[in-house]
Amino acid sequence: MWKKGVNNIDDFIASIALIGVISITIINVIFRYIFNMPILWAEEVSLALYVWLVFIGASSTMKRNGHIGIDYFVKRLPLSIQKVMKFIRMVVIYFVFGYVFMYLGSELAMQAGDKVTPSLRVSYIWIDVAVPIGGILIAYHFTRNIIKSFQNELPQKGDI
Amino acid sequence: GEVQRSSGKGLDEGLIVVNIAHGNQPSEPIGQLAEKWKELAEEESNGRLKLNIYPSSQLGSEKDVVEQAIMGNNVIIFTGYDFLMDYVPDAGILTAPYLTDDFDQLLELTTTDWFGDLEGQLNAEGIEIVNTTTIYGERHLMTVDRVESPEDLEGRKIRVPNNSMYIKTFEAFGASPTPMPLSDTYTGMQQGLIDGAENPLPVLAGSKTNEVAKHLTLTEHTKIMSPWITGTEFMDTLPEDIVEIIKRTGIEAAEYGREVMMEENEKVLEEFVAQGIEIHEVDLEPFKERAESVYTSFPEWTDGLYKTVQSLVEEQ
Amino acid sequence: MALTIMMISLLVLIFINVPVAFSIIASVAIYFIFANDFEGMVLIQRMISGLESVPLMAIIFFMASGILMNYTGITKRLLNFAEIITRPLPGALGQVNVTLSVLMSGLSGSNIADASMQSKMLVPSMEKKGYDRAFSTALTATSSIITPIIPPGIALIMFGYVGNVSIGDLFMAGILPGITLAILLMIYVYFYAKKHNLETEKKAKATAKEFFSGLKDAILALFFPIIIIGGIRFGIFSATEAGAIAVLYALVIGLIVYREMSLKDLIKSIVETVHTGAGILLIIAAGTAFGWVLTLEQVPQMMAESITGLISTPALFFIMILLFLLIIGMFVEGNVAIIILTPLFLPMLGEYGIDPVHFGIFFILTLSIGTITPPVGTIMFVTSSITGTKIEDFIKASIPFIILLIIASLLIAFIPQISMFLPTIFE
Ligand code: NA
Ligand code: NA
Numbered sequence: 001m002w003k004k005g006v007n008n009i010d011d012f013i014a015s016i017a018l019i020g021v022i023s024i025t026i027i028n029v030i031f032r033y034i035f036n037m038p039i040l041w042a043e044e045v046s047l048a049l050y051v052w053l054v055f056i057g058a059s060s061t062m063k064r065n066g067h068i069g070i071d072y073f074v075k076r077l078p079l080s081i082q083k084v085m086k087f088i089r090m091v092v093i094y095f096v097f098g099y100v101f102m103y104l105g106s107e108l109a110m111q112a113g114d115k116v117t118p119s120l121r122v123s124y125i126w127i128d129v130a131v132p133i134g135g136i137l138i139a140y141h142f143t144r145n146i147i148k149s150f151q152n153e154l155p156q157k158g159d160i
Numbered sequence: 161g162e163v164q165r166s167s168g169k170g171l172d173e174g175l176i177v178v179n180i181a182h183g184n185q186p187s188e189p190i191g192q193l194a195e196k197w198k199e200l201a202e203e204e205s206n207g208r209l210k211l212n213i214y215p216s217s218q219l220g221s222e223k224d225v226v227e228q229a230i231m232g233n234n235v236i237i238f239t240g241y242d243f244l245m246d247y248v249p250d251a252g253i254l255t256a257p258y259l260t261d262d263f264d265q266l267l268e269l270t271t272t273d274w275f276g277d278l279e280g281q282l283n284a285e286g287i288e289i290v291n292t293t294t295i296y297g298e299r300h301l302m303t304v305d306r307v308e309s310p311e312d313l314e315g316r317k318i319r320v321p322n323n324s325m326y327i328k329t330f331e332a333f334g335a336s337p338t339p340m341p342l343s344d345t346y347t348g349m350q351q352g353l354i355d356g357a358e359n360p361l362p363v364l365a366g367s368k369t370n371e372v373a374k375h376l377t378l379t380e381h382t383k384i385m386s387p388w389i390t391g392t393e394f395m396d397t398l399p400e401d402i403v404e405i406i407k408r409t410g411i412e413a414a415e416y417g418r419e420v421m422m423e424e425n426e427k428v429l430e431e432f433v434a435q436g437i438e439i440h441e442v443d444l445e446p447f448k449e450r451a452e453s454v455y456t457s458f459p460e461w462t463d464g465l466y467k468t469v470q471s472l473v474e475e476q
Numbered sequence: 477m478a479l480t481i482m483m484i485s486l487l488v489l490i491f492i493n494v495p496v497a498f499s500i501i502a503s504v505a506i507y508f509i510f511a512n513d514f515e516g517m518v519l520i521q522r523m524i525s526g527l528e529s530v531p532l533m534a535i536i537f538f539m540a541s542g543i544l545m546n547y548t549g550i551t552k553r554l555l556n557f558a559e560i561i562t563r564p565l566p567g568a569l570g571q572v573n574v575t576l577s578v579l580m581s582g583l584s585g586s587n588i589a590d591a592s593m594q595s596k597m598l599v600p601s602m603e604k605k606g607y608d609r610a611f612s613t614a615l616t617a618t619s620s621i622i623t624p625i626i627p628p629g630i631a632l633i634m635f636g637y638v639g640n641v642s643i644g645d646l647f648m649a650g651i652l653p654g655i656t657l658a659i660l661l662m663i664y665v666y667f668y669a670k671k672h673n674l675e676t677e678k679k680a681k682a683t684a685k686e687f688f689s690g691l692k693d694a695i696l697a698l699f700f701p702i703i704i705i706g707g708i709r710f711g712i713f714s715a716t717e718a719g720a721i722a723v724l725y726a727l728v729i730g731l732i733v734y735r736e737m738s739l740k741d742l743i744k745s746i747v748e749t750v751h752t753g754a755g756i757l758l759i760i761a762a763g764t765a766f767g768w769v770l771t772l773e774q775v776p777q778m779m780a781e782s783i784t785g786l787i788s789t790p791a792l793f794f795i796m797i798l799l800f801l802l803i804i805g806m807f808v809e810g811n812v813a814i815i816i817l818t819p820l821f822l823p824m825l826g827e828y829g830i831d832p833v834h835f836g837i838f839f840i841l842t843l844s845i846g847t848i849t850p851p852v853g854t855i856m857f858v859t860s861s862i863t864g865t866k867i868e869d870f871i872k873a874s875i876p877f878i879i880l881l882i883i884a885s886l887l888i889a890f891i892p893q894i895s896m897f898l899p900t901i902f903e
Contacts, residue, residue: 011747011750011751014750014751014754015743015746015747015750018536018540018746018749018750018753019746021533021536021720022537022540022720022723022724025533025537025716025717025719025720026717026720026721026723026724028717029712029713029717029720029721032317032338032353033712033713036315036317036336037336038317038336038338040327040337040339043322043339043340043530044322046533047527047528047529047530047533050527050528050532050533050536051524051527051528053536053750053753053754053757054527054753054754054757054758054761055754055758056754057750057751057753057754057755057757058497058754058755058758060747060750060751060754061751061752061754061755061758063751064751066751066752066755066861067495067496067497067498067755067758068495068496068497068755068759068857068860068861068867069490069493069494069495069496069499069867070490070491070493070496070850070851070867070868071493071866071868072866072867072868072871073491073492073493074491074492074493085492085493088492088494089492089493089494092489092494092498092499092502093494093495093498095502095505096498096501096502096505099505100501100502100505100516100519100520101520104505104516104517104519104520105520107516107517108517108520108521111230111231111517112227114230114246114247114285115223115226115227115246116246118322118323118324118339119322119324119327119339121246121324124227127524128520128524131520131523131524177513179513179772185640185819186819187640187819212774214771214772215819216815216819217815218771218815219768219771219772220521220522220525220768221525224521224522224525227521228514228518228521231515231517231518232515233513233514233515233518234513234514341530343633343634344530344633344714346633346636346643347633347643347714348714351714353713353714366640368636368642368643368644371642371643371644
């Protein structure tokens with residue numbers, strides 16, 4: 001149960017963000033058109049949720065091996081070279097979620113204090129932090145997928 | 161955050177490259193000002209300095225490039241005091257509605273001790289002002305229906321920048337301020353999502369509001385003088401004489417930009433008349449009266465800030 | 477130096493099958509490590525700001541509504557109706573695919589939204605009729621390029637705004653070129669269908685009874701564009717908000733009208749939207765950062781400058797720009813390219829006596845070809861990932877379409893009347 005919760009936390013957060021973006025946009029239309037009273041914060045909250053949707057959702061995509069790549073060339077190489085490529089691929093993906101998402105992402109979030117959204121004046125920390133959190137979740141699922149692929153020596157379907 | 165020095169070619173040894181960013185089109189007065197600045201500064205430095213200009217928000221939105229500057233990256237950006245309010249609240253008053261009667265009074269404020277103190281507070285936030293003498297323009301109101309008094313504005317949806325100063329100003333006028341990107345203004349007005357927009361004349365013409373709105377009210381609600389800023393950290397990496405050249409040529413370029421802006425204003429106004437736009441020169445008193453509430457609606461401002469600035473203006 | 481390293485790493489990483497989003501992000505990160513003007517944090521800032529765009533939100537909305545529509549039961553009713561009316565034509569479903577894009581273009585300003593909805597709605601049915609999946613996907617991708625050219629179009633508005641060109645004229649100018657492209661595609665589908673024997677059997681026209689029963693079933697779907705067009709035209713909502721309204725509409729139909737959607741279906745579609753949408757949007761975010769580096773390094777600017785130095789005639793200018801935009805379009809997201817290049821191209825036009833409105837339509841169409849080519853073709857990725865087409869299959873299937881698009885670009889370049897006829901008569 002606990003494990004299932006952890007495995008699906010990315011789907012959960014990203015789905016809530018999606019529902020939020022859609023609801024806010026619809027409610028804003030209603031308020032503006034029927035009550036002649038546009039919600040001033042609607043745009044910035046939807047955009048913030050949109051950022052969360054993408055960076056957390058990127059983990060949902062990783063979990064399902066859904067990130068698009070081009071395996072056309074690699075498949076035409078000898079198996080031994082394919083193995084090397086696969087290792088490099090793994091290193092690059094670790095570099096992206098480790099160095100870029102987790103390290104640079106938290107660095108950006110930590111200095112963002114005074115940068116605020118225009119009407120609610122919420123610090124950008126709350127937007128930027130989606131990146132390192134997404135990085136942690138991607139790291140979890142990517143590593144898990146790798147371990148799984150070692151455990152069952154089955155031929156792999158989609159590759160990374 | 162280190163100065164770029166082109167390596168390799170011996171000729172370029174020691175060339176200092178500075179990136180300059182703004183959100184306007186190259187043909188607009190600010191764009192021409194930047195080009196002039198580049199020309200003057202490069203000439204005066206005898207080839208030691210190169211300014212790379214990035215117009216049209218190519219390096220990012222105002223908030224993003226200001227953040228880049230504060231981080232210490234190589235960039236000087238054209239911004240606004242309304243925007244710097246996020247870092248030092250008192251700076252915002254310089255863009256409050258009907259603050260002064262003319263631009264010279266406004267520019268004069270930047271030479272006061274009060275402004276010097278403001279600059280110090282900005283420095284503490286990592287922000288360095290490079291130029292204070294740039295005039296952006298005077299904002300007017302363009303509407304689908306005739307507007308001659310604040311009463312005519314009652315409940316009208318007016319597009320404003322997503323910025324609390326303009327939102328509060330138009331709330332004070334009795335309108336319903338609607339923040340949206342400038343690029344959406346045209347279709348917004350065409351589709352009736354908004355009833356009007358406000359900006360300096362060249363920007364109103366640039367966003368093509370004249371195709372969809374037929375009434376221009378010369379509200380003069382805000383006179384805007386805008387700073388060029390960079391990060392303190394980056395400024396410290398530049399040699400003193402280079403900083404001096406950048407600042408001095410910046411003042412010259414700003415004078416040039418102001419002339420271009422004046423010419424442009426007249427040209428646009430003539431075009432509007434030729435296109436059959438109705439131009440309303442209205443009594444500003446009722447607008448000024450309503451605008452007064454803006455001066456007390458920022459709790460983050462220092463107590464008595466408006467009084468302080470008013471007395472500085474009167475002393476001039 | 478840093479730029480060269482970035483370009484090489486991008487190509488190598490994509491070549492060895494590192495997912496596209498990760499290839500772009502990694503190579504831009506490498507750029508920041510080697511360049512010393514800007515810090516690495518800026519990469520994250522550019523990705524986030526690439527997503528902070530209201531028009532971009534339409535993508536996820538139309539993806540969600542497309543996915544939801546499949547559970548409402550409306551898609552099958554609509555397709556059933558489309559089948560009834562196009563029955564006598566060879567390649568009927570292919571023709572429907574093109575026609576639907578023309579119809580949709582009056583509602584949508586974004587090709588990604590159109591492409592994602594139709595990949596979801598039409599490609600599975602085309603496959604059932606024996607069409608090749610890659611062909612169907614490439615047709616959907618290519619026909620979606622019609623959407624931003626026929627007004628309203630986000631690209632037209634951006635070009636008009638940045639280039640100080642009348643948006644009203646651009647809107648007028650886009651209509652005939654969009655229809656020209658549609659006709660070219662329909663002719664191609666006609667011959668393709670004949671050659672591959674797709675829906676070519678002699679079929680009787682539908683009876684009036686069949687027609688009206690189909691219409692009754694499809695009416696809620698046909699009503700939907702009217703709600704959207706009406707809503708946008710009467711200023712009730714913006715084009716992006718129309719996407720959110722589309723989601724609401726799908727929910728109302730699925731949960732209340734037809735009651736074919738269960739709570740489980742609803743949750744399933746939300747999660748599906750999230751994981752397919754996030755994959756695509758991450759590529760767009762990364763593409764924004766990549767485009768930013770090119771801009772900083774003034775790559776497009778330098779390329780543009782070298783053009784005017786070399787070219788003397790308008791015809792040569794159009795051909796050079798075509799080649800240039802084909803390359804730029806492959807790497808830089810369309811809206812980003814418009815922002816960067818419009819101010820550079822417009823001053824050149826006077827020299828060649830080209831009308832900016834005419835140029836704008838040519839510019840936007842040519843740039844959009846890059847959306848269906850690797851390495852960063854957004855439409856290619858959107859459609860392929862939704863329909864489950866391998867990128868290499870898509871590339872193979874898209875070659876004839878790319879040729880068609882280039883022909884359309886050349887027609888628009890050399891027959892200015894296609895663009896200028898409507899703006900001139902409505903002057
Ligand atoms: Na289509
Ligand atoms: Na359209």
